[in-house]
Amino acid sequence: GENVEQHPSTLSVQEGDSAVIKCTYSDSASNYFPWYKQELGKRPQLIIDIRSNVGEKKDQRIAVTLNKTAKHFSLHITETQPEDSAVYFCAASTNNAGNMLTFGGGTRLMVKP
Amino acid sequence: DAGVIQSPRHEVTEMGQEVTLRCKPISGHNSLFWYRQTMMRGLELLIYFNNNVPIDDSGMPEDRFSAKMPNASFSTLKIQPSEPRDSAVYFCASSTRDFQETQYFGPGTRLLVL
Numbered sequence: 001g002e003n004v005e006q007h008p009s010t011l012s013v014q015e016g017d018s019a020v021i022k023c024t025y026s027d028s029a030s031n032y033f034p035w036y037k038q039e040l041g042k043r044p045q046l047i048i049d050i051r052s053n054v055g056e057k058k059d060q061r062i063a064v065t066l067n068k069t070a071k072h073f074s075l076h077i078t079e080t081q082p083e084d085s086a087v088y089f090c091a092a093s094t095n096n097a098g099n100m101l102t103f104g105g106g107t108r109l110m111v112k113p
Numbered sequence: 114d115a116g117v118i119q120s121p122r123h124e125v126t127e128m129g130q131e132v133t134l135r136c137k138p139i140s141g142h143n144s145l146f147w148y149r150q151t152m153m154r155g156l157e158l159l160i161y162f163n164n165n166v167p168i169d170d171s172g173m174p175e176d177r178f179s180a181k182m183p184n185a186s187f188s189t190l191k192i193q194p195s196e197p198r199d200s201a202v203y204f205c206a207s208s209t210r211d212f213q214e215t216q217y218f219g220p221g222t223r224l225l226v227l
Contacts (some may be wrong), residue, residue, distance in 0.1 A: 043204065043218040043220055046216070087154060098209050099144045099146075099161070099163070100168075101157065101216065103155065103158075
């Protein structure tokens with residue numbers, strides 16, 4: 001089955017700096033890659049996703065890039081703010097998996113004011 | 114829409130007791146997922162239903178765990194008997210049946226087994 005690895009497990013940045021979280025996946029058939037944000041004590045919520053037919057997607061301060069050849073994808077947050085502090089999860093899915101997602105281990109992002 | 118509803122929000126029980134967690138998915142959603150979250154193991158998929166039918170239960174840890182979805186608006190996850198290592202946050206999520214769509218998570222049930 002699919003295996004998703006996520007790095008780093010913790011990331012501390014100064015407010016205003018950029019943050020980058022990287023994930024690798026094992027199944028070359030994976031074609032859908034969402035990112036979820038989980039604030040402390042809250043539920044995971046989708047913040048952005050990308051499908052394999054594009055290499056990059058942006059939404060305001062958040063962007064995701066995908067390298068299918070290398071089987072990795074990354075989340076980029078620019079101009080970080082304290083409210084970006086949370087745990088971020090990447091995930092991957094294949095056609096055969098229907099709506100099932102395989103999640104990475106999560107990255108705890110801390111933005112210091 | 115009220116979103117995915119889970120109950121109870123918190124549960125404290127003693128080892129050996131039966132625990133039943135409940136979930137009401139978003140109306141119109143055909144896929145339902147049960148996840149377990151712990152510090153050590155992260156976010157694990159336990160079981161996945163599509164149109165009330167279990168599609169993949171390979172994540173269910175052992176026979177002590179069982180899940181049902183008797184209709185489109187209700188699902189249960191049961192642990193019998195419970196053990197301290199079952200302590201975790203259990204999330205239910207739902208999505209439309211459309212291919213690779215967003216999963217909407219419920220608020221979770223925080224379970225502590227003493």
